[in-house]
Amino acid sequence: MDESDELRAWLIALRTPGLGAGRLREALVAAGGRIDAALALLRRRTAMLDDCAAAWLDAPDEARLAADLGWLAEPGHRLLRCTEADFPPLLETIPQPPAVLFVAGNASLLLHPQVAIVGARGASPVGLEHARRFARELALAGFTVTSGMADGIDGAAHEAALEAGAATVAVVGTGPDRVYPRKHRALAQRIVAQGALVSEFPLGTAARADHFPRRNRIIAGLSLGTVVVEADLKSGSLITARLAGEQGREVFALPGSIANPLARGCHRLIRDGARLVEEPAEVVEALAPAARALGVELAVRLAQPDAPAPGRAGGWHADPEYGRLLAALGHDPATLDELATRSGLPAAALSSMLLMLELEDRVAGLPGNRYQRLP
Template sequence: MTMDDPDELRAWLVALRTPGLGPGGLRERLDDAGGDIRAALRQLRRRAAPLGEPAQAWLARPDEERLASDQAWLAEPGHRLLRCTEADFPPQLEHIPQPPAVLFVAGDASLLLHPQVAIVGARSASAAGLAHARTFARALAAAGFAITSGMADGIDGAAHVAALDAEAPTLAVVGTGPDRVYPRKHQALARRIAAHGALVSEFPPGMPARADHFPRRNRIIAGLSLGTLVIEAGLRSGSLITARLAAEQGREVFALPGSIHNPLARGCHRLIRDGARLIEDAAEIVETLTLAARMLGGELAVRLREPNDGAIRFDGMGGTPSGLGGRGNDAEYRRLLTELGHAPATLDELVQRTGQSTAALSSMLLMLELEARVECLPGNRYQRLPGG
């Protein structure tokens, strides 16, 4: 059943807005129902009492105006409800505590499958800190990483803008509904990110900013990213929460040192004392994360392209799926390279030429890029390299 089915979409939206359920509760009921959201909702209605009276009232008579507003937002071009039951739901989020059940996405949802580096830091960053954020964002983007942050003022915003100015992908994970912008001064930035990257939220449309939303937002930033770079942070900075969550999730944490006289360097120095990697150059991050990016590509290849007979399996050697080693010997990869030819092509053009989904092509192109057979160019274009 696809999301073109209005009954299925409605079931998701009703479940998502059920008071007291949360992503963990929804996932548990989906597991019990074999991934069928309508069956999960029927079960939820039968056993709503433990969730309390607000949940029972909502499930008995949902607010139709609110559901219609959600549906209207999702009907707009470039908007998507990405569900945990879909093959292109980011697999890296499955390994974090309390993984989200859905993500509301405005923009290119396939970017969630790209290898990402989070760049976070102080809202009241210094001029030097903002310059560092821009420099690292440009360098990491040039190396093929998408830049992920929280669209906050300061370091976050500088990293997003630098990636956009370099015509590189950037993702903003926000602590509001996908139709809200916080801080309000970032209205133009939010429009740019949605147009050329992806705006991501686990909160439904209309949800305002709340203090407890931002730690939840931070776990997704850390979970999507192979590593988190902290540039300027005070001892009580929210960036330290993101870094702690990244470390707890087994991801790399990088910190930029600063002057002992700068209060905004103290958070970074604490991270370094606690085991974060001291970083002076973006090349150190690229070198550290290349293997993790390759493993992510392998996991995506299996998740998106596994045939019904389950013939493709992980071989246990660094996450590379057996049967896909040597991309040039795989029929679908050979076809992709043939259709790509020797002139740059956009992802949309390749979708039309090959008949593959955007998510599947993103995974295949990532693997070819890691093997230096394809190059990602500005404007989400791809070009075959000599010998590729």
């Protein structure tokens, strides 16, 4: 099954009405991880699905699938599947993990140690400055700042990370081809160029209220910890914090004035056990052990013989395809797309290989999704 046919099969499954990530994952397990076999299984068991789902599986909309495949064919676009070795392992441990992620930008960033920064849409000037300061310092400490690209705290955190020359990850509650809110269109373009924009929703999916709690579980799930800057008692940021706590991740909250309604959510989190933090260094110190453990886990995972990355039992040093990658890197920074063209290796494999080389200090990730070979 070639890549185009496999992607088409995944898109058919993802657009099946009422199927959902959980049932798709169950079908994949029963089918030994093969999406074509999972689709065949679903078609045989149409009693599990309603009439709309059965009709779609019998005759999917080819124009819609062609549009999906056209988007995926564009540089920097990827359908990251749960069956791939570089699917974020932290997401596998959360309740109701996604089956796929649509990614525009650098998908390998999803394997880097991340910290979520979230908070009120109508944040105060002081709250926005706190968000910028924490994002800037955490980015400079080596963490990827992750948020939801909403107004207020989210947008400030993304912008500060970008201005520091670092990458940032935006998890959105729409399809990857839409921007919400619209005022963040320029910000979304910068994130794609210097980081990654991520969604579990197919192309064309509009913003809906029930999408944002689903998005929040992914923000919390990708991150080693979540920092809440400002939040009222009904803020969606408290949902992200609750999910992070349920997933066994660290939750941090900034205290504020008792006269500020946007401090009440943070104060409640602190009463419920979140860490009170005043400086970014406190977050770095708390998460450094988890970041090191994640690096070790990924190094082992990506070196497994059955992983899509070309590593073999003898290690990447003995693998000729790593030699091709290093030769393609040369001595000047290069983008993932440039490396794919020069080396002839698929982007999915290159992402895993580059992360392995970063973990061994042979390659450095640079702003703009570029990579630099180190001496």
